Every structure is written in C-alpha cells, then in structure tokens.
Amino acid sequence: xxxxxxxxxxxxxxxxxxxxxxxxxxxxxxxxxxxxxxxxxxxxxxxxxxxxxxxxxxxxxxxxxxxxxxxxxxxxxxxxxxxxxxxxxxxxxxxxxxxxxxxxxxxxxxxxxxxxxxxxxxxxxxxxxxxxxxxxxxxxxxxxxxxxxxxxxxxxxxxxxxxxxxxxxxxxxxxxxxxxxxxxxxxxxxxxxxxxxxxxxxxxxxxxxxxxxxxxxxxxxxxxxxxxxxxxxxxxxxxxxxxxxxxxxxxxxxxxxxxxxxxxxxxxxxxxxxxxxxxxxxxxxxxxxxxxxxxxxxxxxxxxxxxxxxxxxxxxxxxxxxxxxxxxxxxxxxxxxxxxxxxxxxxxxxxxxxxxxxxxxxxxxxxxxxxxxxxxxxxxxxxxxxxxxxxxxxxxxxxxxxxxxxxxxxxxxxxxxxxxxxxxxxxxxxxxxxxxxxxxxxxxxxxxxxxxxxxxxxxxxxxxxxxxxxxxxxxxxxxxxxxxxxxxxxxxxxxxxxxxxxxxxxxxxxxxxxxxxxxxxxxxxxxxxxxxxxxxxxxxxxxxxxxxxxxxxxxxxxxxxx
RNA sequence: UGGGAUGUCGCCAAGCGGUAAGGCAACGGGUUUUGAUCCCGUCAUGCGCAGGUUCAAAUCCUGCCAUCCCAGCCA
Numbered sequence: 001x002x003x004x005x006x007x008x009x010x011x012x013x014x015x016x017x018x019x020x021x022x023x024x025x026x027x028x029x030x031x032x033x034x035x036x037x038x039x040x041x042x043x044x045x046x047x048x049x050x051x052x053x054x055x056x057x058x059x060x061x062x063x064x065x066x067x068x069x070x071x072x073x074x075x076x077x078x079x080x081x082x083x084x085x086x087x088x089x090x091x092x093x094x095x096x097x098x099x100x101x102x103x104x105x106x107x108x109x110x111x112x113x114x115x116x117x118x119x120x121x122x123x124x125x126x127x128x129x130x131x132x133x134x135x136x137x138x139x140x141x142x143x144x145x146x147x148x149x150x151x152x153x154x155x156x157x158x159x160x161x162x163x164x165x166x167x168x169x170x171x172x173x174x175x176x177x178x179x180x181x182x183x184x185x186x187x188x189x190x191x192x193x194x195x196x197x198x199x200x201x202x203x204x205x206x207x208x209x210x211x212x213x214x215x216x217x218x219x220x221x222x223x224x225x226x227x228x229x230x231x232x233x234x235x236x237x238x239x240x241x242x243x244x245x246x247x248x249x250x251x252x253x254x255x256x257x258x259x260x261x262x263x264x265x266x267x268x269x270x271x272x273x274x275x276x277x278x279x280x281x282x283x284x285x286x287x288x289x290x291x292x293x294x295x296x297x298x299x300x301x302x303x304x305x306x307x308x309x310x311x312x313x314x315x316x317x318x319x320x321x322x323x324x325x326x327x328x329x330x331x332x333x334x335x336x337x338x339x340x341x342x343x344x345x346x347x348x349x350x351x352x353x354x355x356x357x358x359x360x361x362x363x364x365x366x367x368x369x370x371x372x373x374x375x376x377x378x379x380x381x382x383x384x385x386x387x388x389x390x391x392x393x394x395x396x397x398x399x400x401x402x403x404x405x406x407x408x409x410x411x412x413x414x415x416x417x418x419x420x421x422x423x424x425x426x427x428x429x430x431x432x433x434x435x436x437x438x439x440x441x442x443x444x445x446x447x448x449x450x451x452x453x454x455x456x457x458x459x460x461x462x463x464x465x466x467x468x469x470x471x472x473x474x475x476x477x478x479x480x481x482x483x484x485x486x487x488x489x490x491x492x493x494x495x496x497x498x499x500x501x502x503x504x505x506x507x508x509x510x511x512x513x514x515x516x517x518x519x520x521x522x523x524x525x526x527x528x529x530x531x532x533x534x535x536x537x538x539x540x541x542x543x544x545x546x547x548x549x550x551x552x553x554x555x556x557x558x559x560x561x562x
Numbered sequence: 563u564g565g566g567a568u569g570u571c572g573c574c575a576a577g578c579g580g581u582a583a584g585g586c587a588a589c590g591g592g593u594u595u596u597g598a599u600c601c602c603g604u605c606a607u608g609c610g611c612a613g614g615u616u617c618a619a620a621u622c623c624u625g626c627c628a629u630c631c632c633a634g635c636c637a
Contacts, residue, residue, distance in 0.1 A: 216637090
C-alpha cells in the first residue's frame with residue numbers, strides 16, 4: 001500500500017451522517033456544508049461535548065465547510081458569562097476554529113419575536129393562562145391524549161395584545177405563556193401545543209434587561225439554525241422526538257432555509273459520568289478539587305491530566321458515529337492517550353519510592369555526566385544530561401532480597417542494568433531495627449556503560465537517579481474516579497467513587513533535567529508511566545507532576561498469576 | 563399499555579442481496595538498556611429470535627423479543 005493510500009484509509013472516516021451529506025452534495029441539494037456546535041453556557045464542557053464538537057467541526061472541516069459556535073442562551077436563569085468564556089477556550093484548545101464571530105441565540109431574539117407574532121397572525125399560536133400544573137394535566141400522558149386548553153381559541157387580536165403585554169412586562173412569571181397551536185392528541189407529546197415563549201423577569205448575560213419573555217429551545221433552535229444557513233443540524237438522540245417540531249416551526253414561518261436535523265448517540269464512557277448535575281455534585285461535595293481536577297471527564301480536567309487534544313480527538317474518531325446507544329471502554333481512551341504520548345513525550349527518570357543505593361567501588365567525589373536520549377526511537381528529540389555518582393536512588397519495588405526467575409529486577413547477589421548507565425550487582429542489604437531495608441550496597445561494572453558485560457547477563461533494567469543530582473517532587477497518581485463501569489446506574493453514585501483515585505507522593509526524586517519542565521509539559525517517566533507538569537501548581541521551585549496514564553503493564557499480569 | 567429509535571465478537575464498528583473489514587481488549591510468540599514501544603500470529607460457519615422470499619439474506623418481507631428516549635414555562 002502506498003503512503004497516500006494509507007493516509008487516505010486512515011483519514012477518511014465514514015458514518016451515516018457523512019453518507020447523508022455525500023448524497024446531499026451529489027444530488028445538488030447543497031453545494032456547501034455548514035454545521036454548528038450549540039452549547040448552553042450553563043456549565044463546563046466534558047468528553048460528551050467533545051464528541052459533538054468533533055462531529056460538527058470535524059465534518060465542516062472535512063467538507064471544506066463552516067461550523068459556527070453558537071451559545072444557545074435562551075434561559076437566563078441558568079447561564080453565566082464565565083461558562084461561555086470557558087467553553088470557547090475549550091473548543092479552541094481542542095483544536096477547532098469557528099466561522100466568524102461567536103453566535104448567540106440571543107442575537108435573534110428580535111427576529112424570533114417577529115416569528116412568534118407571525119404564528120399568532122396565522123392562527124398557529126395562542127397565549128395560554130393555564131398554570132404549569134394545569135398544563136401538565138391538560139397535556140395527557142404517554143398513553144392518553146391531551147385535551148385542548150380553554151384559551152386555545154382566542155382571537156388573533158387578543159393573542160397579539162396579550163403577547164405584547166407579556167413582552168412589556170405586564171404579567172408575572174408563570175402567569176401565562178405563548179403556545180404553538182398544533183395537536184393535543186398527537187402521540188408525540190412534543191407536538192401537544194408546546195410552549196414557545198415564557199415570562200422570565202431575569203437578567204440575561206447578553207441582552208441584559210431588554211427582555212422579560214424568552215423563547216424556548218424548541219422554538220429557538222431550528223430558527224437559529226435557519227438564520228445562520230446551517231445545512232445539517234447535528235444533535236444527540238434525545239432530540240429525535242423534537243424533530244417534527246423543529247420542522248413544524250420552519251414550515252410555518254416565513255423563512256427560506258430549512259436545515260436537516262440529524263441525531264447521533266451520545267458518548268458514554270465506562271467508569272465515569274457526564275451528567276452535569278452529578279459532576280457538579282463531585283465539585284460541591286469536594287470529592288474532587290474543582291471542575292478541572294485531573295480526575296474529571298471535563299475538557300479542562302483531561303487537559304490538566306495530560307491528555308492532549310490530539311489524543312482526545314483520536315479517541316472520539318475511534319468510537320464512531322451511530323444511532324446506537326453505546327458505552328465505550330476506558331481502555332480505548334487510554335490507548336489513544338498512550339499512542340500519542342508514546343511518540344511525543346520525552347523520557348525521563350523519576351523514582352517514586354526511593355531506596356538508597358551506595359556504589360561501594362565508585363569514587364567518593366566522582367560524578368559522571370551521561371547523555372541520555374530523550375526518546376529511544378526518535379533521535380530528533382535529542383538528549384538530556386543525567387548524572388551518575390556514588391549514591392543513588394532506585395525504586396523500592398525494584399529490589400527483592402530473593403525472587404524467582406520471573407523477577408527481572410535487582411536481587412541480592414544478582415546483577416541488573418541501571419537504565420542508560422552501568423550494570424550493578426547487589427552485595428549487601430542494610431536494615432534498620434525493625435528489619436526494613438534502608439540501603440543497598442552495590443558494586444558497579446565499569447566496563448558496562450553502553451555495552452554488555454562479559455561473562456554474565458544482568459537480569460533486567462531499572463531506572464534510578466543520583467542523590468545529589470535529583471530533585472524532590474510531588475507526584476500525584478491518578479486512577480479511575482469510579483470503581484464500577486456505570487456509576488450513573490448506582491443508587492448512590494458517590495458510593496462508587498474509587499477511594500484510591502488519587503495517591504499523592506510527596507518525596508519522590510526526579511532527575512535534574514526536570515527542573516526545566518514547564519507547566520503542561522509531558523514526560524514518560526520510564527517504567528512508571530506518562531506524567532505532566534501540573535498546569536497550575538508546578539514550578540521550578542515546586543515540582544508537581546500528575547500521572548496521565550500508566551504504561552501497559554504485562555508484569556502486573558504475570559505477577560497476579562503467581 | 564402511546565410515540566420515537568436501536569439490536570453484527572468482551573467493548574466500539576464497517577457492511578446497503580453475492581457468501582462477515584478494522585480498532586480496542588484478550589491470548590500466544592519474536593525483538594528490546596523501559597516487563598514500554600515495535601513486529602508476527604490467534605480471536606463471529608456467525609449478524610436479537612422465529613418464519614418467509616431468492617440460485618444466493620446481516621442485508622428484502624412478516625411476526626415476535628430486548629434495550630434506550632419522551633409527559634420542564636430545561637437544553
């Protein structure tokens with residue numbers, strides 16, 4: 001297979017939405033594609049939104065079309081500017097560019113209001129004074145049809161007059177609402193005269209106090225799409241039942257454009273949650289340290305964890321686009337993250353649980369400078385300096401007094417390779433009064449730097465740092481937030497929180513080169529995993545690294561089997 | 563029990579009447595100064611079930627079954 005064919009097969013995803021678009025282009029229905037990503041600025045974006053972002057922006061990109069970022073800000077009671085700002089940043093960080101300026105549903109409030117009056121004039125909308133409870137009763141149930149509101153047959157003049165007074169602020173919140181006149185006996189509850197304007201005397205982040213009536217999502221969304229010339233309005237499955245309403249509005253007002261709404265399934269990920277309410281609960285109850293805690297499935301949390309936007313995009317492309325409700329395994333995400341980091345993260349050595357090692361046959365004051373590659377497979381990444389000296393640290397897990405053949409690390413009386421340095425042999429164990437191992441006395445083989453020893457084979461390779469040429473660091477080991485695959489289905493999802501989702505190591509030792517690390521820099525701490533310098537708390541004076549993901553660990557499997 | 567959708571390997575997912583792609587996971591094996599990476603191999607006589615149409619069905623038809631969504635003046 002040639003490179004171009006290979007690239008083609010990798011970068012040409014196919015899914016049912018693209019099939020529809022291909023047909024629309026082939027038939028001449030459209031000559032250019034326009035999509036939109038329409039979040040409500042009422043919270044932080046999470047992995048589920050990332051899917052919608054990738055689909056909407058990704059399709060626009062691939063078809064050389066445009067994608068708008070539009071804040072669906074029709075409910076002033078829930079929305080905040082801070083959320084809008086954070087959302088825009090997250091979209092950019094993920095690597096996407098919206099067309100032109102950011103749009104807002106609120107930008108269309110005047111037009112929307114005009115369309116509402118048009119519906120009234122056509123006898124297709126009316127002001128209803130039923131209370132919310134009454135309206136619920138009149139609506140019927142899933143199996144019983146609803147019945148008409150007593151206010152359904154007001155005259156056009158009365159309706160217009162009432163709506164204008166609503167708009168002028170003459171009535172209290174909830175006292176009346178404008179409804180579309182459709183069909184109270186429809187099997188689709190969304191068509192049973194849905195509310196299209198409600199009174200809310202609230203300050204809006206965009207329009208301030210100009211309005212005291214606000215259009216609902218159903219009325220606003222399709223019209224906003226049409227105003228913006230959206231060709232394909234891509235949303236999640238729960239809006240399937242709303243599509244007839246979406247179409248009804250566009251069919252009954254004076255507007256040319258009629259975008260096609262297409263629904264796809266949400267992204268569900270095992271061992272996590274994407275409910276805004278539940279995520280908020282984690283923050284409020286201090287289960288995590290904020291919305292951007294590295295354990296959170298938010299875009300900002302994953303960023304702080306060390307997931308790159310490329311890895312997130314790759315993961316999402318691997319999950320596909322269908323209408324099937326699915327739950328993706330965490331291993332797929334971790335695979336994307338490892339694949340990205342494996343190529344791009346420079347290597348370094350960090351000892352998480354230090355055990356002192358004295359090289360008895362190494363001169364007291366000698367220090368050797370070694371150029372170690374930043375990446376074993378990619379020379380272009382260059383080298384960094386590491387230092388070998390008489391006193392070193394290795395990890396406690398890399399030594400056993402005695403072990404079977406499967407254990408490929410340091411054992412009393414046996415030899416092991418120190419990564420990028422010499423082969424050492426352990427001669428003696430120093431223990432404290434309680435019998436804890438406090439130090440190892442080893443001897444190095446001076447002919448083993450860059451070459452294999454003669455006459456014997458070291459058992460394995462372990463990482464290390466020099467005592468005098470390493471720094472103390474705080475290392476946070478993150479694990480999955482929940483112990484169960486589907487925490488949302490638990491009676492109490494908080495009881496499924498993994499108690500070991502964070503382990504803080506205060507006195508790890510990291511190689512000297514890591515003082516150069518800048519916040520958000522990623523590394524592979526060899527044999528330990530991928531880590532990133534904390535975006536907010538790391539500095540040259542206070543080294544803080546977050547574990548992004550572990551390395552694949554086949555030893556753990558072998559060890560578990562015994 | 564109304565309406566809307568969906569059922570292809572443990573998890574995703576192609577397939578669109580011509581005899582089941584691919585990825586992740588798993589399991590073997592090789593290379594390796596990371597138990598990483600990389601490489602090689604194994605992994606659905608089967609497509610929710612039952613009938614039917616056809617030379618030929620995951621793909622068409624009929625009937626079941628299972629799961630998800632909908633009764634906010636939320637989005």
